[in-house]
Amino acid sequence: MSEKRKISIIGSTGSIGTQALEVIEKLRDKFEIIALAGGNNTELLKSQAEKFRPKYIYSLKPISVDGVKTLSGLDEIAENTENDIILVACSGKIGLKPTLKAIENGIDIALANKETLVMAGDIVMKKAKELGVNIIPVDSEHCAIHQCIKDISQVDKLIITASGGPFLNKSLEDIKNATVEETLKHPRWNMGRKITVDSATLMNKGLEIIEAHHLFGFDYDDIEVVVHPQSIVHSAIEYVDGSVIAQLGIPSMHIPIQYAITYPERFEGIKSKSFSFADIARLDFEKPDFDKFPAVKLAYKAGKMGGTATACLNAANEEAVFAFLNGKIKLYQIYEITKHIFDEHELIQKPSIEEIFATDEITRAKTKDYIYSFVTV
Numbered sequence: 001m002s003e004k005r006k007i008s009i010i011g012s013t014g015s016i017g018t019q020a021l022e023v024i025e026k027l028r029d030k031f032e033i034i035a036l037a038g039g040n041n042t043e044l045l046k047s048q049a050e051k052f053r054p055k056y057i058y059s060l061k062p063i064s065v066d067g068v069k070t071l072s073g074l075d076e077i078a079e080n081t082e083n084d085i086i087l088v089a090c091s092g093k094i095g096l097k098p099t100l101k102a103i104e105n106g107i108d109i110a111l112a113n114k115e116t117l118v119m120a121g122d123i124v125m126k127k128a129k130e131l132g133v134n135i136i137p138v139d140s141e142h143c144a145i146h147q148c149i150k151d152i153s154q155v156d157k158l159i160i161t162a163s164g165g166p167f168l169n170k171s172l173e174d175i176k177n178a179t180v181e182e183t184l185k186h187p188r189w190n191m192g193r194k195i196t197v198d199s200a201t202l203m204n205k206g207l208e209i210i211e212a213h214h215l216f217g218f219d220y221d222d223i224e225v226v227v228h229p230q231s232i233v234h235s236a237i238e239y240v241d242g243s244v245i246a247q248l249g250i251p252s253m254h255i256p257i258q259y260a261i262t263y264p265e266r267f268e269g270i271k272s273k274s275f276s277f278a279d280i281a282r283l284d285f286e287k288p289d290f291d292k293f294p295a296v297k298l299a300y301k302a303g304k305m306g307g308t309a310t311a312c313l314n315a316a317n318e319e320a321v322f323a324f325l326n327g328k329i330k331l332y333q334i335y336e337i338t339k340h341i342f343d344e345h346e347l348i349q350k351p352s353i354e355e356i357f358a359t360d361e362i363t364r365a366k367t368k369d370y371i372y373s374f375v376t377v
């Protein structure tokens with residue numbers, strides 16, 4: 001990068017956002033920060049703004065930092081064509097609107113927020129293609145595939161790895177009775193609460209299958225999931241001639257974040273240690289157990305149905321995850337509730353963006369009503 005890349009981060013106070021700032025700190029001469037945006041953690045956002053001196057900040061709560069302009073919404077970041085790239089690292093549905101707006105303004109996207117493509121992948125990818133906007137995946141699996149693909153027309157299938165989460169070797173009974181604390185103890189990755197719960201139910205892998213379908217244009221039957229507990233192989237692709245290319249590395253989100261925000265260049269950056277096959281010693285792989293983790297199958301079904309099915313899946317799952325985190329339901333009920341709501345969904349096959357947002361809202365309301373029909377508030 002001959003000139004400094006101008007970047008904004010939506011969700012700078014989260015797990016991905018803070019790691020992105022660690023990457024940028026190591027590469028201070030390569031980046032100029034235009035805006036930082038967070039939700040409720042104004043204390044952290046304030047200290048980030050004081051340290052990194054962006055031009056603008058945005059927070060859900062009132063905030064002020066000397067010499068930094070406070071914006072009134074995420075749209076103002078997404079419309080600002082000073083940005084070369086925006087890292088969308090907020091969690092949940094709030095990522096979709098600013099991502100679309102940034103694409104409309106010709107700004108490249110480093111995309112961590114998987115819900116954006118799960119909700120509206122057809123619309124987002126079509127718009128990005130039309131306007132020549134790059135969408136570089138941050139999710140480690142998609143980042144791995146992005147790095148492996150040379151000529152997409154010669155790729156036969158995508159192989160997405162899954163760590164298996166904290167309950168990989170537990171019984172269905174253990175999973176049904178898992179506490180919030182046990183669920184939030186991920187063996188490999190330190191992430192936000194929502195994605196950590198999704199990793200435990202494997203819904204995260206389901207959402208990633210849908211994300212991969214949109215990013216790389218593969219049929220769902222050509223996207224395979226394999227459990228790989230060490231999380232060293234981040235994903236792979238198989239070419240038509242049988243050659244398999246995988247991307248490997250220590251499990252650290254710094255690497256895919258840095259890849260996405262510096263693409264197509266590479267720098268030493270924050271890389272913490274050299275890779276050693278001998279230190280890793282073994283790599284295990286196994287088929288996912290769909291009886292213990294049925295969320296993956298449900299995601300395949302939603303993906304194949306297309307239209308508003310995946311927005312419905314996403315919204316029902318997210319509300320059920322919140323109910324679990326708030327101690328209202330058990331872990332396995334997340335799947336049962338999501339499936340119940342999903343089965344009742346009236347599909348719109350080619351939805352507008354408004355219909356997608358409406359599906360999201362209606363599904364959330366239905367899911368909450370359903371949960372509170374058998375749970376005390």
Ligand SMILES: NC(=O)c1ccc[n+]([C@@H]2O[C@H](COP(=O)([O-])OP(=O)(O)OC[C@H]3O[C@@H](n4cnc5c(N)ncnc54)[C@H](OP(=O)(O)O)[C@@H]3O)[C@@H](O)[C@H]2O)c1
Pocket residue numbers: 010011012013014015016017037038039040041042060074089090091092094112113114115138139140189190191192193194195253
């Ligand atoms: N963490 C990972 O390793 C990982 C890996 C792959 C993909 N992802 C994806 O990346 C996304 C972020 O994950 P995460 O683990 O970093 O989540 P997280 O730790 O929960 O962080 C979410 C971020 O979004 C911000 N936010 C929430 N509501 C907002 C709003 N209305 N306006 C502006 N900002 C808002 C939060 O701000 P406050 O904290 O200030 O409220 C926080 O900065 C998710 O879609 C996840 O699936 C994460």
